[in-house]
Amino acid sequence: MIEIKDLHKSYKMGSNSLHVLKGINFSVEEGELVAIMGSSGSGKSTLLNILGMLDELDEGSYVLDGVPIKNLNETKAANYRNKFLGFVFQSFNLINYKSAMENVALPLYYQKVGRKERQEKALKYLEQVGLKEWATHLPNELSGGQKQRVAIARAMAAEPKVLLADEPTGALDSKTSYEVMDLIQKINDQGNTILIVTHEPDIADMCKRIVHLKDGVIIEDKKVEQVRAAQYV
Amino acid sequence: MFDKDRWKEIIEVLTSNLFRTILTAFGVFWGILILIILLAAGKGLENGIKSDFGDIATNTMFMWTRSTTKPYKGLPKGRNFRFKLEDVTSIRDNFSNLRFVSPRNQLGGFGGANNVIRGINAGAYNVYGDYPEIINQDPMSITAGRFINHSDIKEKRKIAIIGEGVKTGLYKKDEKVIGSYIKIQGVSFLVVGTYKKKSNGGDGEEGQKEIYVPFTSFLQAFNRADNVGWMAITANDGSSISDLKEGIVALVKEKRKVHPKDKRAVGHFDLYEQYNRVESLFGAMRFIAYFVGVLVLLSGIIGVSNIMLIVVKERTKEIGIRRALGEKPWSIKLQILMESIFLTITSGMAGITVGALFIYGINKVLEMNGPVDMFLNPSVSLGVVVSALLILVFSGLLAGFIPAQSAIKTRPIDAIRAE
Known part of the structure; x- marks a missing residue:
């Protein structure tokens, strides 16, 4: 599903440049649930942003579902993001003047799905995350866990190939974190490929594979026995 | 969208x-x-x-005579001269894009003595000898009767059209105006119409105190031979009178034996230029x-x-x-x-x-x-x-x-x- 070869990325900070990713080789199969771990500054978020086409790579190659991601213009990148990827952010990033349902329906709108179908689908995904009766509420009327569940529903609405989550539990307490992880595991059980960036070991343990990043290189890449989040909920 | x-x-x-x-x-x-x-x-x-x-036709010029300032063809300077009726004809013949060429004559003037008498009333009024076309150049509305027509010109009828101001000066209220006679410098004229002019700035009152008589009758009644006091000339809508002015003045100078470079001999005023x-x-x-x-x-x-x-x-x-x-x-x-x-x-x-x-x-x-x-x-x-x-x-x-x-x-x- 994802294939990365010899990925380099550096940022220019005034006169000196900061080499963040120093040759990453990494691939993900369909249906995997991968945790990318590392301390802050290890380059894990940068890696995720490059995977999400929100940032550009300097060197190396990136192939997503057989499509080489290279020299994209913004229009094409937007198109690929919409078709291939779903995003979940640490700070939820819901649009605060739109209701939960409208937020979920947004990626479908960019796919030019009809109004009625959009609403039906959005409701379906809200139901999956257990928030059907909150559909008409604005984000500031929801709790943190609920917001993140809406964000997950939004990420799933476009039926992406890969779900990318950047510290999805970073702003939540442990109980809600487990609820969210439970949801993510259930989505993974349906066969969806998911990448999670986290620095919490207990969250990483709930994935099927842990990739450890340090100073821009992968120091460890291991498959683990998945801890089900449902037992903590 | x-x-x-x-x-x-x-x-x-x-x-x-x-x-x-x-x-x-x-x-x-x-x-x-x-x-x-x-x-x-x-x-x-x-x-x-x-x-x-x-509604004054703005594409109009006025032209009048003054004394010459240059000797020409054996004639001395300081000579007084008048336009003649034949000048009107030759202007018409030489300039095709003129709409109206109206020769005019005038009696009386601002502050003049009494010149019009009716019964025991008398007044000082401007009296104009005019062609029927003047009503298009200096518009007025006829409030009763009619204006001058071409038969009046041809037959030299002694008729007059008087202003509302003249009417109030010479007649009692409710008195019948049309069909009555007024004496202008001793010559009787039959009143056939009254007019009213649109107020034209400050001289609105003055504009109502005028009497119009046929041009030909005027010449005969007041012994003007074929003299023309001044002319009102209006060009067709397409052409500007300001452009034609020079040619017209040059033509009448030639006809009246005035030196072509004598700038004072023919006075003229161009409404169009003013309007512009x-x-x-x-x-x-x-x-x-x-x-x-x-x-x-x-x-x-x-x-x-x-x-x-x-x-x-x-x-x-x-x-x-x-x-x-x-x-x-x-x-x-x-x-x-x-x-x-x-x-x-x-x-x-x-x-x-x-x-x-x-x-x-x-x-x-x-x-x-x-x-x-x-x-x-x-x-x-x-x-x-x-x-x-x-x-x-x-x-x-x-x-x-x-x-x-x-x-x-x-x-x-x-x-x-x-x-």
């Missing part, structure tokens, strides 16, 4: 900070309102002054109105682009999220452009509407209180309104373009991180 969701979004964004939106819109509203009021006031003044010109001078004054006024109005409008538009810049800045994060969800850059651009165009057009329309109501109100007040000197029927042409609207659309585009461009230039990841 007519996507329901997009419109919903535009309304959502603009109403999310309603006070700011209204303030911004007010800038554009005010600009276009001032523009319209300025133009309407200018037009009102123009209409007022133009109506003071009345007033016209150019209005041109300057219009220019000022447009200049000021457009500048005010411009400041409104700068306000809009300023606010759009802030709105986009505020929404940087949101725009980043949208792009992460797969919204295409042109769609974001379109959204911002439509917001600013919608804002400018709506407020511009409001300005136009209020401006129109304002003009309507002024007209109503003017109508109720009767005419005001030098101000009449303020209005703005539809063309101006339409072009103002086009300017608004264009400037709305411009106002949105810069922020839209900056919105999609930021990398989505930087946009999402922005707080």
Whole structure:
């Protein structure tokens, strides 16, 4: 599903440049649930942003579902993001003047799905995350866990190939974190490929594979026995 | 473009900070309102002054004789001369694009002695010997009876058309005017009509105290032979009398044996030139109105682009999220452009509407209180309104373009991180 070869990325900070990713080789199969771990500054978020086409790579190659991601213009990148990827952010990033349902329906709108179908689908995904009766509420009327569940529903609405989550539990307490992880595991059980960036070991343990990043290189890449989040909920 | 969701979004964004939106819109509203009021006031003044010109054919010149200042062909300088009737014919023959050539003669004058008697009443009036065409050059409305016609000219009938001012001077109230006789310098004329002239500035009263008699009868009654006192010459609509003036004056100089370079011998006055001078004054006024109005409008538009810049800045994060969800850059651009165009057009329309109501109100007040000197029927042409609207659309585009461009230039990841 994802294939990365010899990925380099550096940022220019005034006169000196900061080499963040120093040759990453990494691939993900369909249906995997991968945790990318590392301390802050290890380059894990940068890696995720490059995977999400929100940032550009300097060197190396990136192939997503057989499509080489290279020299994209913004229009094409937007198109690929919409078709291939779903995003979940640490700070939820819901649009605060739109209701939960409208937020979920947004990626479908960019796919030019009809109004009625959009609403039906959005409701379906809200139901999956257990928030059907909150559909008409604005984000500031929801709790943190609920917001993140809406964000997950939004990420799933476009039926992406890969779900990318950047510290999805970073702003939540442990109980809600487990609820969210439970949801993510259930989505993974349906066969969806998911990448999670986290620095919490207990969250990483709930994935099927842990990739450890340090100073821009992968120091460890291991498959683990998945801890089900449902037992903590 | 007519996507329901997009419109919903535009309304959502603009109403999310309603006070700011209204303030911004007010800038554009005010600009276009001032523009319209300025133009309407200018037009009102123009209409007022133009109506003071009345229906006088403005493409007209007057020409009269003075004494010569240069000897010519054996004739001395300081010689008095008169136009002759044959001059009129030769002007007509030589200049095809003249509409009217009216020779005129005059008795009396401003402050002259009594020259008209009826019964025991007497008065001092201007008496003109005229052709029927003069009514087109110096318009008057016939209030009773008729004006001079060509049979009067041919048969040299001694008839007169008197002004309303003459009527009040010589007749009692309710007395029958038409069919009565008045004596002009001892010669009796039958009154066949009365006229009234439109007030023409300050000399409105004077204009009603005139008597018109047929040109030929005048010549005969007052022993003028074939002399012509002065002429009123009107050109066809297509050609300007100012251009023809030189040729006409040169022709009559030649006929009257006046030195071609004698500038004083033939006096002339060109109404068209005068009118043009007033016209150019209005041109300057219009220019000022447009200049000021457009500048005010411009400041409104700068306000809009300023606010759009802030709105986009505020929404940087949101725009980043949208792009992460797969919204295409042109769609974001379109959204911002439509917001600013919608804002400018709506407020511009409001300005136009209020401006129109304002003009309507002024007209109503003017109508109720009767005419005001030098101000009449303020209005703005539809063309101006339409072009103002086009300017608004264009400037709305411009106002949105810069922020839209900056919105999609930021990398989505930087946009999402922005707080």
